[in-house]
Amino acid sequence: MIQLAQVQKRFGARLAVDALDLHVPRGAVFGLLGHNGAGKSTAIGMLLGQVWPTAGDVKVCGHDVLRDRAKALAKVGAIFEAPVFHDYLSGRTNLEILSSYTAPTSPARIREVVAWVGLTGREGSKVRTYSHGMRARLALAQALLPGPDLLILDEPTNGLDPEGIHEMRETIRRLHAELGLTILLSSHLLSEVEQLCSRIAVMNQGKKVFDGTLAEARRAQSWVRLRTSDLGAAVAELRAAKLVVAERDDGAIALAEGAATSEVVRRLVELGFPVHEIATEKPTLEDFYLSLMRQETPDAGRRTADA
Amino acid sequence: MFLIQLKHELWKLFGKKRTFIGFGVFLLAQNVVVLMFRFSKASTGIRRALEGGGYPAADFITAETIATIVVIPIAYLLLPLYVALVGGDLVAKEAEDGTLRMILARPVSRLRLLSLKWLAGSLFALLLSVCLGVFGLAFASLWFPQGGLFATQIDGEGPRGGFSLFGASEGLWRYTLAHLLLATKAVSVMGLGFMFSCFNMKPAAATILALSVLFANGILMNIPWFADYKGWFITHHLNLWQWVFLQPAPTSRIIGSLCLLAGFNVTFFSIGAAAFQARDIKS
Numbered sequence: 259m260i261q262l263a264q265v266q267k268r269f270g271a272r273l274a275v276d277a278l279d280l281h282v283p284r285g286a287v288f289g290l291l292g293h294n295g296a297g298k299s300t301a302i303g304m305l306l307g308q309v310w311p312t313a314g315d316v317k318v319c320g321h322d323v324l325r326d327r328a329k330a331l332a333k334v335g336a337i338f339e340a341p342v343f344h345d346y347l348s349g350r351t352n353l354e355i356l357s358s359y360t361a362p363t364s365p366a367r368i369r370e371v372v373a374w375v376g377l378t379g380r381e382g383s384k385v386r387t388y389s390h391g392m393r394a395r396l397a398l399a400q401a402l403l404p405g406p407d408l409l410i411l412d413e414p415t416n417g418l419d420p421e422g423i424h425e426m427r428e429t430i431r432r433l434h435a436e437l438g439l440t441i442l443l444s445s446h447l448l449s450e451v452e453q454l455c456s457r458i459a460v461m462n463q464g465k466k467v468f469d470g471t472l473a474e475a476r477r478a479q480s481w482v483r484l485r486t487s488d489l490g491a492a493v494a495e496l497r498a499a500k501l502v503v504a505e506r507d508d509g510a511i512a513l514a515e516g517a518a519t520s521e522v523v524r525r526l527v528e529l530g531f532p533v534h535e536i537a538t539e540k541p542t543l544e545d546f547y548l549s550l551m552r553q554e555t556p557d558a559g560r561r562t563a564d565a
Numbered sequence: 566m567f568l569i570q571l572k573h574e575l576w577k578l579f580g581k582k583r584t585f586i587g588f589g590v591f592l593l594a595q596n597v598v599v600l601m602f603r604f605s606k607a608s609t610g611i612r613r614a615l616e617g618g619g620y621p622a623a624d625f626i627t628a629e630t631i632a633t634i635v636v637i638p639i640a641y642l643l644l645p646l647y648v649a650l651v652g653g654d655l656v657a658k659e660a661e662d663g664t665l666r667m668i669l670a671r672p673v674s675r676l677r678l679l680s681l682k683w684l685a686g687s688l689f690a691l692l693l694s695v696c697l698g699v700f701g702l703a704f705a706s707l708w709f710p711q712g713g714l715f716a717t718q719i720d721g722e723g724p725r726g727g728f729s730l731f732g733a734s735e736g737l738w739r740y741t742l743a744h745l746l747l748a749t750k751a752v753s754v755m756g757l758g759f760m761f762s763c764f765n766m767k768p769a770a771a772t773i774l775a776l777s778v779l780f781a782n783g784i785l786m787n788i789p790w791f792a793d794y795k796g797w798f799i800t801h802h803l804n805l806w807q808w809v810f811l812q813p814a815p816t817s818r819i820i821g822s823l824c825l826l827a828g829f830n831v832t833f834f835s836i837g838a839a840a841f842q843a844r845d846i847k848s
Contacts, residue, residue: 269845299848306670308846328672336670338848342663346580355573359671359678362566400667410670 259284259408259440260305265314267300267464274300276464278314282442282457284407287434289455290444291547297464298444302412305442306336319408332360335401339413341393345386349377349396352385357403367403375399375429391422398429409433412444423450430454452543460550467550475546481510482519485535492531499525510539567681570673574685578651587647587693591639595701598635603708611715620730627712629736632701633743633810634717639697640747640806645754645779648690652758653772655682656841661768669846679763679838686759690751698744714740716810729812739809746806746819753803753826754779756833763837765844779803802826 260282267275275297282288292298303309304316307327316323321330343352350368357363372381375395380388388396394414401409411430415423427450433439445451451458458475460468468475486492489509496502496511501522504512513522519536526533539545578584602608611630612622656679659665668678714736718727731739757778761771782800785791795801802822808815 303845303847308666308669310843310845328674331670331672334670334672336667338663338666338670340663340848342667344577344580344664346582347576351576351580355576356667356671358566358570358573359668359673362569404671 259286259319260288260442261315261317262301262304263315263317265301265304265316266312267297267304267309268312274464275304275311278461278464278466280459280466280469282440284440285438286457287430287441287443287455289451289458290442290461291446291448291451291458292461293446293551296446296461298461299412300464301461302336302410302442302444305410306331306334333404333407334410335404335406335408336410337394337397337401337412337414339416341397343385343393343396346384348382348384349388349392349399350381352396353381353400353403356400360404363403371399371402374402390417391419391425394418394422394426402433406439408440408442410442410444413446414443415445415447415450427453448544448547458543460547462551468546472543475543481506481512481539481545482522483510483535483537483539484522484533485509486526486531486533488531492526492529495529495531496522496525501525567677570677570681571684574681575688578655578685578689584651584689586650587643588696590643590647591693591697591700594639594643595632595635595697595704599631599701599704599708602631602634614728615715625713625715625730626709627714627733627736628702628705628709629712629714629733629740630716631705631709632698633714633740635701635705636697636744636747637807640750644693644697644747644751645776647693648686648751648755649758649772649775649779651689652686652755653762653770653775654768655686655759656762656837657764657766657768657771658762660765660846663848666846666848675842676838679834679841683756683759683834686755687752690755691748694744694748694751697747698740702740712736714810718811729810731812739814743806743809746809746823749823749826750803750806753799753830753833756830760833760837760840763841763844799826799829802829 260280262278262280265275265278265280266273278297278301280290280301290298290301300309304311305318305323307323307330311324318330319333321327323330343349344355347355350372353368353372354363357368368381369378372378375398377392377395377399380392385393385396397414414430415426418426430441430443431454434441441454443451443455452472455472457471458468459466484492493502493505493511500514501517502511503514511522513519519538523533523536608626608631611626615622615625656665659668669675712733714729714731714733716729716731716739718729754775758772758775761774762768764771766774779800782798786795786798786800802825805819805822805826808819808822
């Protein structure tokens with residue numbers, strides 16, 4: 259559904275997106291992670307033909323966005339952070355206006371979508387009277403009106419209260435389950451991505467530093483909690499034996515690729531260190547994400563693995 | 566589909582209260598001026614000019630004459646302000662509010678969107694000009710009789726201090742034609758504001774820039790030593806609506822200026838469209 263190949267975007271001297279490759283298959287719920295300013299919104303802008311790439315190819319629904327934007331976006335709906343409407347017009351009028359830029363939309367279709375997002379009865383009210391949650395639902399309605407195959411959600415829960423966040427999350431699940439939409443979800447909320455997405459890409463300083471499934475992300479770095487009599491000396495020995503690659507202040511160690519906890523225990527016992535406790539920590543996306551962000555960009559680049 | 570989208574652009578434009586500021590101020594200003602003419606000695610000067618030339622003043626101190634006198638300062642000052650305000654808002658306000666990003670997530674081309682907005686702005690400018698004429702005549706008719714038209718000739722377009730006189734039917738016809746031509750001024754100034762609005766700037770900046778261009782042109786045009794070059798200034802051609810009140814009306818000059826204004830408008834739109842096409846639309 260989405261294919262970016264070696265896409266670059268430069269704003270003056272600043273490189274906002276650098277050599278970005280991205281492939282979002284049909285039917286996926288794909289998470290685009292990164293902190294503010296990582297390049298996610300710029301990448302989404304390029305997908306929608308709002309931001310011109312400096313280099314590279316951008317394809318949506320099989321069509322080149324630069325050459326054939328109308329076809330590329332014919333079946334695409336998008337929601338941006340803090341959805342904005344013409345406040346002085348009603349919700350229904352806003353929907354009529356926005357949908358007319360895609361294709362003629364019947365009043366019945368508008369009623370259907372309004373009902374789907376739960377705004378029935380309020381669609382005739384001016385948008386200035388809507389709560390933030392209602393605006394989010396209206397944003398969803400406008401995105402659904404063209405009957406999209408692909409939904410692009412750029413920080414859709416920004417500014418919502420916990421109830422609104424929960425509601426939006428459930429709605430995204432419903433969209434995927436009931437309508438079978440392909441969803442690209444851009445967010446810096448790890449829990450949101452963790453609960454919704456099957457596959458993620460992580461961006462840092464305009465570069466993609468990881469691309470894979472959540473399971474791969476969790477496997478990418480696992481930590482082991484170790485308690486022994488002299489942790490510093492034990493870790494030094496384990497490092498020398500190439501069984502450990504990193505350690506944390508709280509006594510957790512990162513095993514080298516292919517190393518097992520049983521090997522670590524055997525080695526420590528051979529060296530005379532008593533092992534009081536050794537346990538594998540359940541890896542979280544947050545741990546993984548933070549480890550990516552801590553790394554230097556060149557190291558991070560090595561983590562990138564195409565699907 | 567284009568007409569539906571145009572209808573929606575008009576909904577957006579006329580849904581905003583500030584779109585109606587111009588209409589409201591015209592109503593107020595025209596009523597004040599007409600009442601001042603009616604209840605003061607302001608018409609003495611007209612009477613003196615007419616009687617000095619041997620014309621019956623009563624035939625020409627009419628609703629048409631007063632409405633024409635009222636429209637001149639409004640057309641010079643207020644009309645450009647309101648159309649520049651709307652033109653400067655058309656793109657820049659949507660970009661500032663963020664609604665432009667919502668629209669451009671749709672498969673509508675930027676050129677089509679700009680065409681729709683320019684057309685909506687032009688319809689507003691046309692409506693404002695027509696309302697200016699209709700309101701002026703309607704209010705003047707409440708206090709003055711219908712009849713002939715007395716119109717002073719603008720500097721440089723006739724004998725200094727000269728005036729034209731028209732009978733009732735010709736006066737009404739010239740008054741109507743002048744307002745239709747005034748719409749070309751309104752559309753052109755709106756187009757100037759629209760052009761700046763297409764650049765990455767605040768709506769107020771677009772409006773101020775458009776008015777600055779107009780004022781700068783007006784200042785240059787009115788420097789006596791530049792009189793030979795007045796044809797180079799857009800403000801000269803924007804005044805074509807007043808030439809209708811010359812006797813005889815300089816038809817070829819009016820047509821020439823209309824063509825030049827059409828050229829100016831195409832240029833404004835093209836520059837705006839090129840700038841807008843090249844822009845990155847970001848939140």
